[in-house]
Amino acid sequence: NAGVTQTPKFQVLKTGQSMTLQCAQDMNHNSMYWYRQDPGMGLRLIYYSASEGTTDKGEVPNGYNVSRLNKREFSLRLESAAPSQTSVYFCASSGGQAGNTEAFFGQGTRLTVV
Amino acid sequence: EDKVVQSPLSLVVHEGDTVTLNCSYEVTNFRSLLWYKQEKKAPTFLFMLTSSGIEKKSGRLSSILDKKELFSILNITATQTGDSAVYLCAPASNTGKLIFGQGTTLQVKP
Numbered sequence: 001n002a003g004v005t006q007t008p009k010f011q012v013l014k015t016g017q018s019m020t021l022q023c024a025q026d027m028n029h030n031s032m033y034w035y036r037q038d039p040g041m042g043l044r045l046i047y048y049s050a051s052e053g054t055t056d057k058g059e060v061p062n063g064y065n066v067s068r069l070n071k072r073e074f075s076l077r078l079e080s081a082a083p084s085q086t087s088v089y090f091c092a093s094s095g096g097q098a099g100n101t102e103a104f105f106g107q108g109t110r111l112t113v114v
Numbered sequence: 115e116d117k118v119v120q121s122p123l124s125l126v127v128h129e130g131d132t133v134t135l136n137c138s139y140e141v142t143n144f145r146s147l148l149w150y151k152q153e154k155k156a157p158t159f160l161f162m163l164t165s166s167g168i169e170k171k172s173g174r175l176s177s178i179l180d181k182k183e184l185f186s187i188l189n190i191t192a193t194q195t196g197d198s199a200v201y202l203c204a205p206a207s208n209t210g211k212l213i214f215g216q217g218t219t220l221q222v223k224p
Contacts, residue, residue: 031210042120042202042216043157050210059116059213090156092212099145099206100164105156 002026006091006106013081013113021076021109023091031094032074033103034058034066036087043090049074050098081113116141120203120215128223131193135218137203138185145208147179147186152200152217160188160201193222 007022025032030051035043035058045058047066055066063085065077074093078085088110094103117140127133139147146164150157161170163179163186170177174193179186190197200217 031212033212035214040123040216042200043204043214045211045213048211056209056211058211094210094212097208098210099143099208099212100162102148102159102162103204103212104159107156 004091004093004104004106006089006109008109009107010110011112013078013111015082015113017081018077018079019081020078021089021091021111022073023075023106024073025093025104026072027093027095027104028071029093029095029104030071031098031103032068033092033094034064034074034076035090035092036060036085037090037108038087046076046089081111083113085111086113087111116205116207116211116213118203118205118213118215120201120218122218123216124219124221126221126223127193129194131222132189132191133193133220135188135190135201135203135220136185137187137215139203139205139215140184141205141207141211141213143207143209144181144205146206148204148206148212149177149186149188150202150204150214152202153198157202190220193220195222195224198222
């Protein structure tokens with residue numbers, strides 16, 4: 001049982017390059033999330049998708065776009081990477097009624113922008 | 115604007131001590147409060163609280179929610195070095211939004 005799978009696990013980008021972080025879950029969950037984690041900052045919500053076909057901004061959406069491709073997949077795109085986007089990115093998913101179940105996390109993507 | 119504040123931000127104790135971690139929140143359409151433990155990797159789930167005053171327990175860990183005063187506490191008794199981690203609280207809304215506090219870093223010394 002894979003749970004939440006993120007790819008890649010590590011990535012180094014040059015300033016201005018673009019890339020897409022992929023996330024897939026196999027638990028038939030409705031809600032999916034993208035977070036970034038910087039030292040001492042906890043997890044900050046970038047975007048979330050409460051159900052297939054919907055996406056909403058979180059706390060720090062600037063510089064990012066997302067696509068809920070289908071129920072399983074939720075991708076995060078950086079159009080023009082900046083050093084300030086150096087971080088660890090986590091994808092998560094939760095099932096059942098919104099706000100009433102635990103969220104499961106992927107193992108994270110460590111992104112460095114130079 | 116939704117807000118989550120955890121205190122203290124960091125804590126150093128010795129094995130056997132009891133610790134209390136605090137989480138206060140202001141979240142629109144609040145539904146539940148989640149606690150997670152993070153040890154250098156992805157967060158792992160500890161508790162979900164939906165009702166005020168009902169304590170949830172798992173071994174040496176326990177947690178309670180006060181929906182009137184908008185806070186939750188996580189207690190760890192007889193701490194062990196394996197409890198060293200960052201503890202995160204996360205209020206969830208019924209819209210599906212899930213935000214996290216900045217975390218409490220707990221270090222347990224032998």
